[in-house]
Amino acid sequence: xxxxxxxxxxxxxxxxxxxxxxxxxxxxxxxxxxxxxxxxxxxxxxxxxxxxxxxxxxxxxxxxxxxxxxxxxxxxxxxxxxxxxxxxxxxxxxxxxxxxxxxxxxxxxxxxxxxxxxxxxxxxxxxxxxxxxxxxxxxxxxxxxxxxxxxxxxxxxxxxxxxxxxxxxxxxxxxxxxxxxxxxxxxxxxxxxxxxxxxxxxxxxxxxxxxxxxxxxxxxxxxxxxxxxxxxxxxxxxxxxxxxxxxxxxxxxxxxxxxxxxxxxxxxxxxxxxxxxxxxxxxxxxxxxxxxxxxxxxxxxxxxxxxxxxxxxxxxxxxxxxxxxxxxxxxxxxxxxxxxx
Numbered sequence: 001x002x003x004x005x006x007x008x009x010x011x012x013x014x015x016x017x018x019x020x021x022x023x024x025x026x027x028x029x030x031x032x033x034x035x036x037x038x039x040x041x042x043x044x045x046x047x048x049x050x051x052x053x054x055x056x057x058x059x060x061x062x063x064x065x066x067x068x069x070x071x072x073x074x075x076x077x078x079x080x081x082x083x084x085x086x087x088x089x090x091x092x093x094x095x096x097x098x099x100x101x102x103x104x105x106x107x108x109x110x111x112x113x114x115x116x117x118x119x120x121x122x123x124x125x126x127x128x129x130x131x132x133x134x135x136x137x138x139x140x141x142x143x144x145x146x147x148x149x150x151x152x153x154x155x156x157x158x159x160x161x162x163x164x165x166x167x168x169x170x171x172x173x174x175x176x177x178x179x180x181x182x183x184x185x186x187x188x189x190x191x192x193x194x195x196x197x198x199x200x201x202x203x204x205x206x207x208x209x210x211x212x213x214x215x216x217x218x219x220x221x222x223x224x225x226x227x228x229x230x231x232x233x234x235x236x237x238x239x240x241x242x243x244x245x246x247x248x249x250x251x252x253x254x255x256x257x258x259x260x261x262x263x264x265x266x267x268x269x270x271x272x273x274x275x276x277x278x279x280x281x282x283x284x285x286x287x288x289x290x291x292x293x294x295x296x297x298x299x300x301x302x303x304x305x306x307x308x309x310x311x312x313x314x315x316x317x318x319x320x321x322x323x324x325x326x327x328x329x330x331x332x333x334x335x336x337x338x339x340x341x
Contacts, residue, residue, distance in 0.1 A: 001205055001228040003172045004139030006067050006094050008229065011222050012036030013246050016209060016233030017071040017097065017143070021290070023058075025266030027065045029259070030236065034243035036229070037067045042099045042113075045074030045083035059091040069095035071143070073102060075112040075122070081129040088134050095171075098130060100144035103180045114180035117148040117157060124164050131169035139171035143209070146192055149181040156192045159199075166204050174231055177210035184234070187211060194225035207231050215246045238294025253296070253330050257323055260291050264319055281314050288313055297326060299333035 001008050008014075015022060015030045017039035027038040040058055047055035061068050070093040074080040084096050100123055102113030109115065116123040123144075131140045142165050146156040162173055175196065177188030188210025197206045205228035208221050213235035221230045235242055241251050241259055251259075268283030292310040297303050306322065313319040 003095060003141065003205055006037075006139065008036045008067070012229045013218060013243055014207065014229055014231045015039060015236065015243075016231045017042055017069070017099070018233055019102075020286070021237070023267075023270055023286075024060055024062065024065065025270040026240070026263065027068065028062070029263055029266055030240050030243055031065050033241050033259070034247045034249075037069060037094070038065055039097060040068070040070045040093075042071045042073050042102065043083070043087070045072050045076070045080040048072070048083040048086045049079050051086075056090065059087060061091050061093060067094035069093055069097045069141070071097040071099050073099035073107065073112050074126070075110070075116065077122070077126045077129040080126050081133040084130045084134045084140070088138055093138065095139050095141055096130065096134060097141045097143055097174075098127060100142055101174075101176050103145070103183050108180055114145050114148070117145060117180060120157065120161050120164065123161070124168055127165055127168040127170060135169055140169065141172040141174065142170050143174040143176070143207075145176045145178055145180055146189065147179045149179050155195075159192055159196055162196045162199070162206075163201055166202060170204060172205040172207060172228075174207040174209055177208065190221065190225050193227060197226045197228075205229060209233065213242070215248070218246050237290050238292070238296070253334055254327070256296055257327055257330065260294060260296070261320060261323060263287055264291065264316065268316065280316055284313060284316065284319055288319060291319070291323070296330050300326065300329045 001012050013036055015035040015038040019041045022039060022041050031038055043055050043058045059070060070087050070091055072080060072083050072087060087096055099113055100116050102108060107113035127142060146158050158175055165173060175193050177190050177193055190208060193208045196202060207229040208225060208227040209231040212218050212221060212230055212232045218230050221227055241256055244251060264284060264287050267287040268280050271283040272279035288311055292307045310322050313322060
């Protein structure tokens, strides 16, 4: 599958953009474990235009993680286009992606992200402005949802909007199989994604997203719905090795626990590289909730108190001691034949 000049190979699996998750450390880890391409946390266009330092820091990329996409969002066509220019000048990403899918109130409620599903004309105007501004240098893509809410009758908005977005010059379209009203509840609906893929007027790659949490579901997305690529988001929490599993690799419990420890080290290294004080604490604060949510620990009896300890850990040796304490328990759970992801 190819986006612009970027060849991602057959059946690529991508790391979804997720706020407060897909920083450079986590992206690097997922790339090493088999993600074909990784996406940054979304960055507010208005903040980039104002040169807010915290937002500019999100533009940091390195060659080892490429191909990498940086995602921006906003509701003003001029500001989003200017932000795309700033992204290109600062990071030279392989792709610039526009977020029309974030459902959270502070974004969608203000008319950005999935909020633009209520204004398709503005969505197209934003897309065209970005393509006109940077599309000659970098592929521009879009990520969105099926609709603002469930249609009373007829098709989802995206089934007609996909063609309009393609007409604005985007190089690929990612669709999350839920409406904004659903947020992350219920099951993702892949049927309309499949219909868009089989639309003879659609010639850009279609990337499917939503509820891909196993090699089996990933295979179904390709086989049943015909998408060009699959994007994985929440299933990577505490389980970045899902990319290796999809590639058919079998990791031991020890290897998975060591990956969690590596994730903590990468988080600390990232903070330290930003020159911030107390990098160890800040790095652990950022990553510990993802480690505590790892499915590795779900089979451990009475794990609640240990999870609380993990969520309260403030030092690396403290966090690692908790993980090592869990190691024999996880191995025992696996030996008893319980499923460990």
